[in-house]
Amino acid sequence: MENTKAVLKVKNLCKSTILKNVSFSMGPGEMTAVMGPSGSGKSTLLYQVSGMDQADGGEVWIGQTQITKLSEEEKAAFRLRHIGFVFQQMNMLSNLNILDNILLPAGQRKNREKAEVYGRELMKKLSISGLEDRKISQVSGGQLQRACICRSLINHPELILADEPTGALNQKAAAEVMDTFVALNREGATILMVTHDRLVASKCQRVLYLVDGEIRGQLNLGKLEPGTEKDREERLGQWLTALAW
Numbered sequence: 001m002e003n004t005k006a007v008l009k010v011k012n013l014c015k016s017t018i019l020k021n022v023s024f025s026m027g028p029g030e031m032t033a034v035m036g037p038s039g040s041g042k043s044t045l046l047y048q049v050s051g052m053d054q055a056d057g058g059e060v061w062i063g064q065t066q067i068t069k070l071s072e073e074e075k076a077a078f079r080l081r082h083i084g085f086v087f088q089q090m091n092m093l094s095n096l097n098i099l100d101n102i103l104l105p106a107g108q109r110k111n112r113e114k115a116e117v118y119g120r121e122l123m124k125k126l127s128i129s130g131l132e133d134r135k136i137s138q139v140s141g142g143q144l145q146r147a148c149i150c151r152s153l154i155n156h157p158e159l160i161l162a163d164e165p166t167g168a169l170n171q172k173a174a175a176e177v178m179d180t181f182v183a184l185n186r187e188g189a190t191i192l193m194v195t196h197d198r199l200v201a202s203k204c205q206r207v208l209y210l211v212d213g214e215i216r217g218q219l220n221l222g223k224l225e226p227g228t229e230k231d232r233e234e235r236l237g238q239w240l241t242a243l244a245w
C-alpha cells in the first residue's frame with residue numbers, strides 16, 4: 001500500500017463491464033462525493049468498497065486491511081466493526097423502536113448498556129432526542145435518516161459510505177441531513193457519498209465524476225467554509241457542464 005495513512009485506497013478496481021480500473025484514495029477526515037449519470041457505476045463502486053460485492057480485479061484497502069483478499073465471513077465481520085452505511089432506502093425494522101434500530105449493529109454483547117448510552121448521545125448530537133421509543137412510522141423522513149446516521153456510527157467506524165442519503169427526502173429534510181454529514185466531517189469522520197444532487201456534492205471537499213465505470217475527472221473544492229456555499233455550487237455546476245453532465 002503506497003499511502004499507509006489513507007483511510008481508503010482503491011486501486012485498479014474492476015467489476016465486469018461496470019467498473020474499469022477505478023483508482024482513488026481518501027485521507028482521514030475527507031468527505032468525497034461520487035457523481036455521474038445513471039448507470040455509470042456509482043452504487044456498484046460503494047458495494048465494491050464495502051466488500052458486499054466481489055470485485056473481478058483490483059484492490060480495496062481500508063486502513064491496513066485489503067478487503068478484496070478477505071473471505072465472505074471475514075468481510076461481514078469487518079464491515080460490522082469498521083464501516084458505517086447510510087442508504088436512500090432507510091431499511092429500518094418496523095417492529096423495533098428508533099433506539100433499538102440504532103443499536104442493532106451493536107449486537108447483544110455484554111457492553112449493550114455502554115452502546116445504549118452512546119446511542120442516546122448520538123441521538124442528542126443529531127437533534128433527535130426524545131424519539132427513542134417511537135416507531136419508524138411515527139417520525140419524519142429527515143428524523144429517520146438522522147437515526148440511520150446514528151446507526152451507522154454506533155460501532156465507531158473508520159469509514160462511512162452513503163448512497164444517495166438525501167434522495168428520498170424533501171428539500172428541508174435533505175438540508176438538515178447534509179448539515180449533519182458536514183458536522184460529522186468537521187469532527188473527523190471520513191465519508192464517501194454517492195449523490196446526484198449538486199447542492200449536496202458542493203458541500204464535499206472533493207467530487208469524483210464517474211462515466212461508464214471510469215473516473216473522468218475530479219474537482220477539489222476544499223473544506224466548506226461559511227458563506228462560500230453559493231460559490232461552491234456554481235463552481236461545481238460549471239465543472240459538471242464542462243463534463244457534459
